[in-house]
Amino acid sequence: QAHVVAVATVKGGVGKTTTSVNLAAALADGSNRRVLLIDLDAQGHCTTSLSAVLEDSGQSGASLHEILLSDEELEVLDAAVPTSIEGLDVTLGDPGLADAEGRISQKIGKELVLRDALKITRTHYDLILIDCPPNKGTLTLNALLAADQVLIPTDLSPLSVQGADQLVETVLTVRDRLQHPLEVLGVVLTRVDGRTVTLNSEILETIEEAWGELVMEQQIGINTRLAQAQLKGEPIFEHAPDCRGARHYRALAEEVWARLQGL
Amino acid sequence: QAHVVAVATVKGGVGKTTTSVNLAAALADGSNRRVLLIDLDAQGHCTTSLSAVLEDSGQSGASLHEILLSDEELEVLDAAVPTSIEGLDVTLGDPGLADAEGRISQKIGKELVLRDALKITRTHYDLILIDCPPNKGTLTLNALLAADQVLIPTDLSPLSVQGADQLVETVLTVRDRLQHPLEVLGVVLTRVDGRTVTLNSEILETIEEAWGELVMEQQIGINTRLAQAQLKGEPIFEHAPDCRGARHYRALAEEVWARLQGL
Numbered sequence: 001q002a003h004v005v006a007v008a009t010v011k012g013g014v015g016k017t018t019t020s021v022n023l024a025a026a027l028a029d030g031s032n033r034r035v036l037l038i039d040l041d042a043q044g045h046c047t048t049s050l051s052a053v054l055e056d057s058g059q060s061g062a063s064l065h066e067i068l069l070s071d072e073e074l075e076v077l078d079a080a081v082p083t084s085i086e087g088l089d090v091t092l093g094d095p096g097l098a099d100a101e102g103r104i105s106q107k108i109g110k111e112l113v114l115r116d117a118l119k120i121t122r123t124h125y126d127l128i129l130i131d132c133p134p135n136k137g138t139l140t141l142n143a144l145l146a147a148d149q150v151l152i153p154t155d156l157s158p159l160s161v162q163g164a165d166q167l168v169e170t171v172l173t174v175r176d177r178l179q180h181p182l183e184v185l186g187v188v189l190t191r192v193d194g195r196t197v198t199l200n201s202e203i204l205e206t207i208e209e210a211w212g213e214l215v216m217e218q219q220i221g222i223n224t225r226l227a228q229a230q231l232k233g234e235p236i237f238e239h240a241p242d243c244r245g246a247r248h249y250r251a252l253a254e255e256v257w258a259r260l261q262g263l
Numbered sequence: 264q265a266h267v268v269a270v271a272t273v274k275g276g277v278g279k280t281t282t283s284v285n286l287a288a289a290l291a292d293g294s295n296r297r298v299l300l301i302d303l304d305a306q307g308h309c310t311t312s313l314s315a316v317l318e319d320s321g322q323s324g325a326s327l328h329e330i331l332l333s334d335e336e337l338e339v340l341d342a343a344v345p346t347s348i349e350g351l352d353v354t355l356g357d358p359g360l361a362d363a364e365g366r367i368s369q370k371i372g373k374e375l376v377l378r379d380a381l382k383i384t385r386t387h388y389d390l391i392l393i394d395c396p397p398n399k400g401t402l403t404l405n406a407l408l409a410a411d412q413v414l415i416p417t418d419l420s421p422l423s424v425q426g427a428d429q430l431v432e433t434v435l436t437v438r439d440r441l442q443h444p445l446e447v448l449g450v451v452l453t454r455v456d457g458r459t460v461t462l463n464s465e466i467l468e469t470i471e472e473a474w475g476e477l478v479m480e481q482q483i484g485i486n487t488r489l490a491q492a493q494l495k496g497e498p499i500f501e502h503a504p505d506c507r508g509a510r511h512y513r514a515l516a517e518e519v520w521a522r523l524q525g526l
């Protein structure tokens with residue numbers, strides 16, 4: 001049974017996709033782990049970020065939104081395509097998710113559709129990561145109900161910390177009202193700019209007070225090579241394996257895996 | 264009759280709120296213009312960014328989502344509160360917008376609800392700016408149908424340029440299918456980091472080719488004072504009137520107003 005981790009926060013542009021893609025690649029490559037990256041954001045940016053390593057074997061069977069809307073018991077597995085990164089599969093970007101979200105929210109148990117479509121898929125992988133859109137709509141709720149853990153990225157800005165707070169509130173509602181034992185795996189600090197010390201220390205203090213132990217030890221520094229890798233369509237480990245961004249994400253991957261094992 | 268400008272793109276975290284707040288403040292303060300900033304994002308970050316200058320005169324009558332859901336002809340004016348910035352009013356952040364979006368999309372002419380709630384409001388202001396959430400859902404569609412122009416912020420990253428593209432496609436559909444003469448006021452380059460020259464020039468080339476004339480001349484450089492101002496809850500002009508961020512947004516405001524007058 002795979003660990004299922006949602007990468008989510010209400011705030012936009014804090015590194016949900018950059019973190020999902022590079023964590024998935026780091027945890028797959030060179031290990032015996034099989035990892036599935038699910039792109040639940042209609043923007044389809046996981047696919048853009050991995051376009052150079054996708055092995056599009058004549059396309060998968062169905063698209064993600066068709067699987068989620070279907071009344072037959074389809075599995076997300078049907079939408080997974082392999083990549084040239086050993087052990088990493090990904091679902092292709094699906095603009096149809098935007099329109100499908102309204103129709104999914106009309107279903108009975110609207111939050112449980114993805115969970116049910118992962119019943120068999122979970123047995124094929126060691127880890128499933130779900131990249132979420134920047135809101136707490138029905139798709140993000142589906143990711144939270146399908147997941148055991150949620151990883152919350154935030155950069156060191158007041159608006160992003162507020163967004164992470166809003167997601168934590170949603171997690172508490174999911175636990176209490178829907179009785180789903182979702183845990184916060186951690187809060188990961190992204191786009192950390194070493195030069196803006198005063199602003200950082202003020203925000204870091206708020207973060208430490210609010211989340212203490214939950215803050216991942218490994219921070220992700222600001223590093224243009226991460227954006228360059230996205231331009232080329234490959235994980236940071238292919239683009240610049242020795243740069244700071246690659247080291248930070250490799251260390252974060254180890255910390256994430258250790259927390260998943262230890263929990 | 265006010266000019267109505269939506270500030271929108273599908274991509275998260277590119278500076279929609281930072282641009283909306285600072286443009287609204289720059290175009291109001293010290294001029295005879297009356298400006299209304301509408302926060303159409305359930306995150307409510309315009310309010311966070313202006314918390315120190317809000318003059319909460321015992322709160323306004325209704326919240327924005329109540330006005331949009333009401334069957335009586337309520338006006339957005341009922342939700343506008345003054346600030347200590349001369350000429351600037353703002354609608355308070357409204358988390359209820361998230362849940363209301365589903366109910367608004369059930370209405371006949373779901374995209375026209377905001378436009379109808381601005382009929383009288385438009386006569387009270389010279390400019391109305393609408394900060395949009397990072398998606399192309401019903402709330403963003405309402406902003407596009409209420410607006411005459413749309414300003415599209417993007418930073419110099421491949422994913423953001425793709426997001427701006429997706430918004431332009433939505434604008435074309437709004438023009439063709441809904442026969443609404445929405446124009447693109449411009450594409451504004453945000454968070455421009457002077458140190459990352461190689462990546463920037465590659466992206467800039469794509470942007471120039473795709474949007475040429477539409478790209479605003481004034482770029483907004485990366486400047487931590489903008490995030491510091493948000494932490495304090497005031498526009499950049501109050502926090503650090505002579506910093507680069509303030510100069511860039513003042514110049515952008517002049518360029519935006521010139522385009523609005525010239526069009």
Ligand SMILES: Nc1ncnc2c1ncn2[C@@H]1O[C@H](COP(=O)(O)OP(=O)(O)OP(=O)(O)O)[C@@H](O)[C@H]1O
Pocket residue numbers: 011012013014015016017018019041045132133134190191192220221222223224226227230273274275276397420421422423
């Ligand atoms: N550590 C980093 N250093 C430099 N740039 C980064 C870093 N992390 C992310 N970025 C850049 O910041 C932008 C936002 O990142 P990303 O798209 O992953 O965020 P997101 O939370 O997935 O956004 P959205 O809310 O739109 O889904 C991208 O342009 C990305 O290249």
Ligand SMILES: Nc1ncnc2c1ncn2[C@@H]1O[C@H](COP(=O)(O)OP(=O)(O)OP(=O)(O)O)[C@@H](O)[C@H]1O
Pocket residue numbers: 010011012013134157158159160274275276277278279280281282304308395396397453454455483484485486487489490493
């Ligand atoms: N020019 C700039 N220099 C430095 N930081 C900036 C700049 N513009 C925006 N920021 C910071 O970048 C982050 C994203 O900006 P902002 O929240 O305005 O984007 P947004 O597009 O409104 O995001 P969302 O999609 O979540 O609504 C914020 O933390 C903000 O402080």
Ligand SMILES: [Mg+2]
Pocket residue numbers: 016017018041045131132
């Ligand atoms: Mg993303």
Ligand SMILES: [Mg+2]
Pocket residue numbers: 279280281304308394395
């Ligand atoms: Mg915003």
